[in-house]
Amino acid sequence: MTTIKDVAQHAGVSASTVSRILNYDQTLAVSEPTRRKVLEVAEKLQYKKRTKKVKQSGDKVAIIQWHSDKEELNDLYYYQIQYGIETKAQTSGVSIDTISFNNLQNIDLSGYTGIIAVGKYDASEIDQLAALKRPLVFIGQNYLLYGFDSVQSDFLTPINWMITHFLELGIQDIGLLAGQEKTQTEHQAIYDPRATTYRTRMTHEGLFNPDFLYAGTYGPDSGHSLMLQAIDQLQDQLPHAFIIGSDSMAIGALNALKECEITVPDRVSIVSFNDVAIAKYAYPALTTAHVHTEIMGERAFELLREQLKNPHKVPESVVISTQIIHRDSSL
Structure with a gap:
């Protein structure tokens, strides 16, 4: 029997995205071509919702x-x-x-x-x-x-892998667009292991530059504004690689680079986190840490x-x- 995961694998999206599309969730932020592709794959694979009843535990x-x-x-x-x-x-x-x-x-x-x-x-x-x-x-x-x-999720290992990867390519100027969140009640800044690991590793390599570190929210608007800020402030010193806290931030950053006619990845390489469905369909498609x-x-x-x-x-x-x-x- 065809499962949601089967449809997701053939359509190249996550299982949760397939579920929301098949349940006609109108709040899902997904492109019409992606929505159509999922429906076509589901029809081709003859996907049917499971009707098998599971005995309720009472919990x-x-x-x-x-x-x-x-x-x-x-x-x-x-x-x-x-x-x-x-x-x-x-x-x-x-x-x-x-x-x-x-x-x-x-x-x-x-x-x-x-x-x-x-x-x-x-x-x-x-x-x-x-x-x-x-x-x-x-x-x-x-x-x-x-x-x-x-x-x-383990965010420490991928940060170190990303930095090592760029260093092996001869790229030493590596920037970070980090997410910054606060708790709702006490409005405390939330510890982000990615920013700390980035700072520690780059310092160890003798390459840490505080001017290459930017922080904002995890949405695309923040990624867009932070990258525009970096482009404006750093100009020719703009890093040749950026690690970005989430795919949605990276989408905004890609748009900012495109607006400024800065090519990706020839001039700036981008890597991000989460691997949500949109990561594969961004242009260019995002290199990302699949969480x-x-x-x-x-x-x-x-x-x-x-x-x-x-x-x-x-x-x-x-x-x-x-x-x-x-x-x-x-x-």
Whole structure:
């Protein structure tokens, strides 16, 4: 039987994108050719939605969203994590509800058997979630300090790989467009391991230049404005390579370079993170670190189930590896 993953593989997009297209999600930011291609592949492969019923376990899990709907549309990173949770829950007979953290105080969570909190939370927010007295797993950062299971992606290895790759090509001027986020309650700046790893590695190589480091939000508008800023400030000293915090930021940066008639990758090589569907269809197609977002969601659900079976389970911090996908935006 043809699965969503089969359709995704043949169409060259993520499984979560296929799911949203086949469910006619009008909020999905995807090009019409991509939408049409997915529908054509699904028809060719004779994909049919599964009708097999799974025995319901009686468990009910709340997914607490840290991000806004606007942020999800700008970058499908969080949506793909949620898709992994929902897929695993469906096969386990567990019902899922999604709740915004901002609306948490207005929701009665007494009927839920567990919580998966997706995003990045400060101490007061963690205390608020812990006060609910439910099995709890975080996705996004390491929360072992607070005694909770957590799942995160490995961003350190790809940063080092990217820098090594460029150095081997003889490129020593390497810039970074980093994402900058803040928690909602205390508005604390969120630690980004990519920026720290970049700074440490470039300093070790004797190549760190603070003028090559820019920070903004993870959306395309930010990537566009940051790259224009770099072009204006650095001019002929513009780095020959940039590492960019997300694919959506990279799309904006590519547009800025195109507007200024700076060729990619001949003059500037671009590498980014996440490998959302749009990365493959950008021009030029993005070299990016594929983050296994769906696996992150699946593993978080498994950790929650383990807590439900064993309330005295020892907390774990699970780090999921990434995979470099080399395309046309970099040498």
